[in-house]
Amino acid sequence: MLPNAVTIATWGIVSKDRKKRTTAWYPSCVDFRKTYYVLPNLFTLSCILSGFASLALSASGDNEANLYLAALAICFGLLFDTFDGRVARLTKTQTDLGRDLDSLADVIAFGAAPALLMYKWGLNHFGLLGIFMAGLYVCAGAMRLARFNVLSRRDQASGKVKPGKFMLGLPIPAAASVLVFMVIVSHNAGSYQLVSEGSTALIVLVLSALMVSRVRFRSFKELRLNLKTVGVILLVVGVCAAIVMAGLEKALIFLFLVLAYVVLGLAEEVIFFRRRRAQERSELHTPAPEPAPTQEEEVLRELGAFDGVDEESEPVKDPLAGPHHA
Numbered sequence: 257m258l259p260n261a262v263t264i265a266t267w268g269i270v271s272k273d274r275k276k277r278t279t280a281w282y283p284s285c286v287d288f289r290k291t292y293y294v295l296p297n298l299f300t301l302s303c304i305l306s307g308f309a310s311l312a313l314s315a316s317g318d319n320e321a322n323l324y325l326a327a328l329a330i331c332f333g334l335l336f337d338t339f340d341g342r343v344a345r346l347t348k349t350q351t352d353l354g355r356d357l358d359s360l361a362d363v364i365a366f367g368a369a370p371a372l373l374m375y376k377w378g379l380n381h382f383g384l385l386g387i388f389m390a391g392l393y394v395c396a397g398a399m400r401l402a403r404f405n406v407l408s409r410r411d412q413a414s415g416k417v418k419p420g421k422f423m424l425g426l427p428i429p430a431a432a433s434v435l436v437f438m439v440i441v442s443h444n445a446g447s448y449q450l451v452s453e454g455s456t457a458l459i460v461l462v463l464s465a466l467m468v469s470r471v472r473f474r475s476f477k478e479l480r481l482n483l484k485t486v487g488v489i490l491l492v493v494g495v496c497a498a499i500v501m502a503g504l505e506k507a508l509i510f511l512f513l514v515l516a517y518v519v520l521g522l523a524e525e526v527i528f529f530r531r532r533r534a535q536e537r538s539e540l541h542t543p544a545p546e547p548a549p550t551q552e553e554e555v556l557r558e559l560g561a562f563d564g565v566d567e568e569s570e571p572v573k574d575p576l577a578g579p580h581h582a
Contacts, residue, residue: 292347296354299340300361306333307365314372318380320448326373327439333365334429334436355408359401366432367397374435378449378456389460396464397428403468422472426521430473430514431463437511444507466518473521 310329313322340358344350371390379386407424438459442450451459496509 293349293351293354295347296340296344296349297357299336299343300354300357303333303336303340303361303365306330306336307361307369310365310369311372314369314376318376320443323373323377323439324443326369327436327443330365330369330373330432330436331440333361333369334433337362337365337429355405359405362401362428363394363398366428367394370432370435373439374456374460377439378451378453379460381453382457386457389457393431393460393464396467397431400425400428400467421475423475424472425469426463426466426471426473426518428467430517431467433514434459434463434511434518437507437514440507441511471521471525473517474524 306329310326310333313326313329316322337358340354344354371393374393375386375390379390382389403424438451438456442448449456496512
């Protein structure tokens with residue numbers, strides 16, 4: 257009996273000591289919410305990998321199969337880019353790191369990759385001029401993303417939380433979609449290139465100009481279900497059904513949707529041009545509010561650091577002096 261009691265007591269002491277060490281080294285409460293920050297970044301990094309795959313396929317040769325696969329890789333990048341922002345808003349894990357990483361991913365997947373694809377597909381016949389036009393597209397996309405980041409930080413500093421209805425300049429994913437679906441439609445139609453080299457160069461230059469322009473395009477982030485929205489949806493579905501019934505390539509539906517988005521932005525800019533410019537002039541002439549004092553200035557004022565400055569700025573009136581008459 258005694259040895260058994262000693263063994264049980266010793267085992268109890270050892271188990272208690274083991275629990276203490278386990279509690280010290282391995283916390284029982286694990287905050288799994290911290291892992292949510294990885295999810296949107298995984299989508300963004302997948303977009304970068306898709307862009308790199310497209311670059312590798314485009315640089316491997318001029319044959320139609322590689323260029324078609326390069327275009328499909330950019331389509332996967334479009335899919336990942338669509339979900340990274342929505343996942344970040346859904347999990348409430350929006351950070352400055354994710355926003356800057358998303359811009360870098362867009363430059364690679366929707367800037368450099370489509371530019372090289374277009375150079376191999378229809379701009380290489382122009383020689384150095386084709387390289388310049390493809391590089392101009394990349395530069396315009398980079399400027400568009402830099403301006404977007406500056407405006408986003410300005411809105412965040414001013415306390416604006418809700419996303420705007422419009423975006424300044426054509427988004428770079430939309431511009432890349434036009435170029436990519438041109439290649440896909442041509443491949444599915446059995447032709448290497450449906451449009452001429454001159455038309456391809458013109459499309460690249462127009463898209464580059466729209467990205468750095470002041471034309472406003474809808475963001476569709478505040479889309480509400482009303483009669484107007486239902487009517488537009490029915491119209492789009494009808495046109496898509498007509499394309500399918502006419503025996504045309506199904507990839508033409510996506511090209512039509514992107515072109516309709518671009519035309520919609522240009523049409524709204526022409527219709528509401530005067531109203532928007534008048535609004536911008538009124539905002540320019542509105543006096544800016546005085547900046548609020550910082551916490552350091554408030555502490556120094558409480559300590560009397562600005563008493564001498566205030567006395568010098570205001571003239572001292574003699575109470576014994578009478579009114580002066582001219």
